[in-house]
Amino acid sequence: MLDSIDGYAFAKERGYALTDDATALGQFRAARRETLALLAGLREEQLRRPAVFEGSSLTVRGLVHHLCKHDFLHLAGLQWLLAKVDEARAGDKG
Numbered sequence: 001m002l003d004s005i006d007g008y009a010f011a012k013e014r015g016y017a018l019t020d021d022a023t024a025l026g027q028f029r030a031a032r033r034e035t036l037a038l039l040a041g042l043r044e045e046q047l048r049r050p051a052v053f054e055g056s057s058l059t060v061r062g063l064v065h066h067l068c069k070h071d072f073l074h075l076a077g078l079q080w081l082l083a084k085v086d087e088a089r090a091g092d093k094g
Contacts, residue, residue: 001051001052002051002052002053002063004053004054014027032071035067039064042060046060047059047060047061047064048060048061051063053066
């Protein structure tokens with residue numbers, strides 16, 4: 001059984017709102033490196049190990065896919081935000 005993480009509580013606990021962008025990205029990068037190092041050391045049978053996460057059955061490999069999907073959703077949101085910033089800047093010049 002894997003506990004779900006309250007992202008808002010996690011961000012508050014870590015003080016992300018008070019952290020500058022470069023530091024926050026550096027912390028994220030370091031955390032992902034740790035995760036990748038851990039995953040790189042897993043054997044095939046460990047990747048097939050079953051678990052329950054957020055009420056669904058999955059394997060460790062499935063959890064990795066879930067994490068990737070989560071990160072890609074954040075990246076898509078950032079791309080959308082950057083497009084909005086670019087539009088606003090272009091509007092200021094026009």
